[in-house]
Amino acid sequence: MNFNKSLSWVAVVIFALGAVPSIALAQPGAFGGGYGPPLTVVSPPKVFATSDEHYNYLFEQAKGGTKHTINSVPRWDGLWVTAGNTHMDMFIDPPGSGFKGKVREGVLTPPYEAAYKERWRQQQELGEVQYDRLTHCEPPGYPRWLLEPYSHEFINLPQESYMINDYGPGIRRVYIGQEHKNVYGTHSWYGDTIGFWDGDKLVTHTKYLLPADFTRWSPMTSNQFESVERWELKQYPGGIDRIEVQVTFYDKHAFVKPVSAVYAFRRAKELEAAGHRVQHWECETSSNDFFQNGTTTSKLPGEEGFRDPRGTTLFPDLPGQSRDPIYNTTLPTKKE
DSSP: OOOGGGGGGHHHHHHHHTTOOGGGGSSTTOTTOOSSSOOOOOOOSSOOSSHHHHHHHHHHHTTTOBOOOTTTSOOOOSOEEEEEEOGGGGTBOSOOGGGOSOBOTTSBOHHHHHHHHHHHHHHHHHSSOSOOGGGGTOOOOTTGGGGOOSOEEEEEOSSEEEEEETTTTEEEEEEETOOOOOTTOOOBSSOEEEEEEETTEEEEEEEOBOSOBSSTTSOBOOTTOEEEEEEEEEEETTTEEEEEEEEEEEOTTTBSSOEEEEEEEEEOHHHHHTTOOOOOOOOOOOOSEEEETTEEEEOOTTSTTOOOTTOOOSOTTSTTOOSBTTTTBOOOSSOO
């Protein structure tokens, strides 16, 4: 993996993590843990075959959801940073800290389990995964968005919620009280998210996602990855405000059965006091646009020197890795 193009990010990483106690890094991927009591996964009320079934059940239990106004909708003002998660507990047997555990068998489907064992081997033996798609300037995407350790904002309106992570940047929009829409018939990095309020809890349903991953040392996901989330703001002693996200993930290509985890965000009052603002990020990489004979032109697919902007993949045979499930185009297997 080439980290040269990531050097400009180092200062932001240090700033975001500098105040985190040592417990924060006790679990791989648990960026920012150690604020408030240990996170505990709350399993779904019953087993659901699909994310649609799960979401519709919660919607019916909430009798169509709470219809908030601009005055009553819960407000999650201020800046937020990640405050731990349990996602590695889904895939790694203890001890998982320090990348010492083994991949838990029977959670992932055979092809995804084999791919993850290779990723985990690289992380354990080499200290890093040899290819991280973020080095190609891809967005974190979802579900990786849930653990990226940078500043966040959450803006709730009666008809829509905006979830903003400055890394990428990554912006999720939750359409309250609506049905899923995919008018272009495509998938995207953050998919389509609908939701409803159950009192002060926000319940969301996300579909139509591009294949991504939980993070570089975690399993990959397919273009059939979906989720149901339950967001709730809680207060703890010591002035800790923590948003806890109970989430169940569905993926017919990657998982033997649905898996659940909890993620958290804490109010970053120290960043607010320092005057920090959510930043705009840029990522530069090779381009197919170039200046020639006094004009700007582009190399097209099939032309010599064309560089596929979608990057590459180390596991081209995994099902569900197409960036375009409609036309089933595939990623190149040769790394630039």
